[in-house]
Amino acid sequence: MTELFRAEWMKINGNRYMTAFTVWLFPIGVATFLTLALIPALASENFRAQVNNAPPTWTVQTLLPWTVINSIITRMILVAFAADVFAGEYQRGMWKNLLPRRPRASIILMKFFTMSFMLLIAFFATCLLAGLISGVVVRITGAPYDLTLPGETLSDFFSSFALQAFVAIISALLAACFAALGGILTRSILGAVGFGAALTLGEQAVLLVLFFLGNILNMPGIIALYQYTPGYNLSNISSWATSGTPFLASDMTKQYMIDMSAGASFAILALWLVGLIGLTVWMFRRQDILS
Amino acid sequence: MTDTTTAIRVSGLHKQFGRGKRQVKAVQNLSLEVQAGQVYGFLGPNGAGKTTTIRMLLDLIRPTSGEVTLFGQPVFGNPNVLKRVGALVEGATFYPYLSGRQNLEVLARTGGYYDPKRVQAIIEQVGMADRVDRRTKGYSTGMKQRMGLAATLLGDPDLIILDEPTNGLDPAGIQEMRLFIRELADKQGKTVFLSSHMLNEIEQVCDSVAIINKGKLVREGTVKALLSEQSRLLVEADPLDKAQAVLSPDWTLHTNGGAHLTVEAQHDDIPHIIRKLVENHINIYEVAPQRQSLEAYFLAVTQGEDTHD
Numbered sequence: 001m002t003e004l005f006r007a008e009w010m011k012i013n014g015n016r017y018m019t020a021f022t023v024w025l026f027p028i029g030v031a032t033f034l035t036l037a038l039i040p041a042l043a044s045e046n047f048r049a050q051v052n053n054a055p056p057t058w059t060v061q062t063l064l065p066w067t068v069i070n071s072i073i074t075r076m077i078l079v080a081f082a083a084d085v086f087a088g089e090y091q092r093g094m095w096k097n098l099l100p101r102r103p104r105a106s107i108i109l110m111k112f113f114t115m116s117f118m119l120l121i122a123f124f125a126t127c128l129l130a131g132l133i134s135g136v137v138v139r140i141t142g143a144p145y146d147l148t149l150p151g152e153t154l155s156d157f158f159s160s161f162a163l164q165a166f167v168a169i170i171s172a173l174l175a176a177c178f179a180a181l182g183g184i185l186t187r188s189i190l191g192a193v194g195f196g197a198a199l200t201l202g203e204q205a206v207l208l209v210l211f212f213l214g215n216i217l218n219m220p221g222i223i224a225l226y227q228y229t230p231g232y233n234l235s236n237i238s239s240w241a242t243s244g245t246p247f248l249a250s251d252m253t254k255q256y257m258i259d260m261s262a263g264a265s266f267a268i269l270a271l272w273l274v275g276l277i278g279l280t281v282w283m284f285r286r287q288d289i290l291s
Numbered sequence: 292m293t294d295t296t297t298a299i300r301v302s303g304l305h306k307q308f309g310r311g312k313r314q315v316k317a318v319q320n321l322s323l324e325v326q327a328g329q330v331y332g333f334l335g336p337n338g339a340g341k342t343t344t345i346r347m348l349l350d351l352i353r354p355t356s357g358e359v360t361l362f363g364q365p366v367f368g369n370p371n372v373l374k375r376v377g378a379l380v381e382g383a384t385f386y387p388y389l390s391g392r393q394n395l396e397v398l399a400r401t402g403g404y405y406d407p408k409r410v411q412a413i414i415e416q417v418g419m420a421d422r423v424d425r426r427t428k429g430y431s432t433g434m435k436q437r438m439g440l441a442a443t444l445l446g447d448p449d450l451i452i453l454d455e456p457t458n459g460l461d462p463a464g465i466q467e468m469r470l471f472i473r474e475l476a477d478k479q480g481k482t483v484f485l486s487s488h489m490l491n492e493i494e495q496v497c498d499s500v501a502i503i504n505k506g507k508l509v510r511e512g513t514v515k516a517l518l519s520e521q522s523r524l525l526v527e528a529d530p531l532d533k534a535q536a537v538l539s540p541d542w543t544l545h546t547n548g549g550a551h552l553t554v555e556a557q558h559d560d561i562p563h564i565i566r567k568l569v570e571n572h573i574n575i576y577e578v579a580p581q582r583q584s585l586e587a588y589f590l591a592v593t594q595g596e597d598t599h600d
Contacts, residue, residue, distance in 0.1 A: 003403045094384060101374070288352040
């Protein structure tokens with residue numbers, strides 16, 4: 001399996017332009033952006049004064065990238081990444097070379113694993129670089145950037161980091177799963193991007209769609225289906241972690257929703273992930289490879 | 292119990308694509324056997340079902356019905372048996388952004404048999420040592436074919452399936468490939484399943500041949516047996532019209548207005564033909580077997596409707 005992982009890594013990372021613009025973009029982008037902040041830190045008295053008035057802490061700076069990562073734009077970028085990883089094999093006519101060498105399921109599962117592993121490295125590197133380079137910028141301005149924090153703050157930081165990471169990685173993986181499924185179905189990178197983007201965006205709009213559908217069909221209770229979407233469950237876990245209460249999408253929907261526990265949300269998200277990966281593997285195992 | 296003397300056994304293989312009016316029967320009731328250690332030629336015109344059959348041998352396409360066994364083990368749902376197979380299907384393809392060497396590394400690692408020394412040895416064997424570290428994006432078709440052959444040899448397979456391996460090769464490359472294929476069977480004991488349009492190449496390299504047309508097997512046998520199946524004799528005699536009259540009741544004759552007759556007859560018929568001519572006081576100048584090429588044989592059988600079901 002280590003050999004298969006190395007093969008996948010070589011293939012994915014070897015496609016330098018694709019990975020640079022879809023994966024390494026995050027750490028490189030953050031590093032570049034923060035490094036550019038060195039210029040005002042060195043040159044602008046005003047900037048230095050502002051930083052000294054309210055010096056940022058490393059805990060805040062390290063968490064900051066998750067806001068960017070956990071956005072719809074990032075998910076779209078990751079759809080493109082997954083589309084190339086899965087559908088690229090069709091477009092380059094490589095399945096015929098790969099499949100006689102390994103069982104189909106193991107190749108597909110290894111693609112999911114390698115892709116997730118690469119994203120984890122990129123996301124964690126982004127956070128680490130954000131914390132480190134911000135530190136350099138802050139220190140240049142003469143403001144304090146202490147690494148020592150009281151125990152309670154540190155534990156708060158780790159809880160917050162874990163939650164943000166979980167939400168960002170699960171939503172990134174779901175977007176990637178949509179694109180992977182699209183890749184297997186359409187056998188084209190463009191088709192995979194279209195399919196993945198449509199499902200990712202559609203998932204964001206599902207509450208609105210259910211609301212209108214409920215009104216048209218005179219079945220307002222249909223809105224309760226929203227509680228089984230990945231979006232709701234990710235928000236629900238965040239809500240439990242930050243405020244200790246279940247997530248309410250809006251007051252209008254309150255009467256149709258049940259109080260979903262964080263555990264139930266974890267289970268639903270796991271079902272979504274396992275289901276999407278399982279469906280991709282199942283469809284691929286039955287597919288005739290004609291390219 | 293596994294059958295190790297038969298490398299490939301195909302029985303009753305069918306594959307149809309699409310449904311209703313769009314239905315295409317790509318392969319119909321195909322059965323054949325390839326003995327281990329043979330070079331087996333797989334011939335057929337374009338669209339005959341050769342590549343579909345090869346893809347079914349590799350479990351890339353699931354047959355509608357029928358069975359394929361490799362070394363006595365079923366192929367479908369049994370990926371382990373494919374570890375004994377190396378294949379070059381429908382032209383060599385690679386990751387264009389990786390070098391030739393990196394491509395081979397990816398494929399070897401995927402198979403779980405990466406060994407840098409073996410990779411280097413294979414690269415040298417296919418004559419790509421000086422170009423293997425360049426990106427495959429810039430490779431010519433011939434270079435890709437050489438690398439494709441290298442890729443088939445990575446796992447030291449017992450069975451090598453080559454689909455049009457000489458496409459894009461120059462004449463020297465074709466000859467090199469021909470010698471290489473023979474060497475794989477003769478010196479290394481490999482079984483080679485070779486699909487090609489180059490009939491001359493098949494004739495020179497293969498021990499046995501199968502010809503398919505419209506998805507059906509037309510003929511199967513050793514090259515020698517197939518070519519002698521419709522052998523012809525060239526008869527030069529005088530007077531020619533009298534010779535024609537004497538022989539025509541027993542054999543099919545062809546004339547081209549020259550000084551000979553072409554008689555569709557087996558080698559064993561030569562004494563009978565000579566005796567008949569002598570008994571009828573006809574002067575004989577030459578009776579010679581006319582060697583039929585595989586190309587002529589191929590055209591004759593694929594243009595007819597006669598198929599072996």
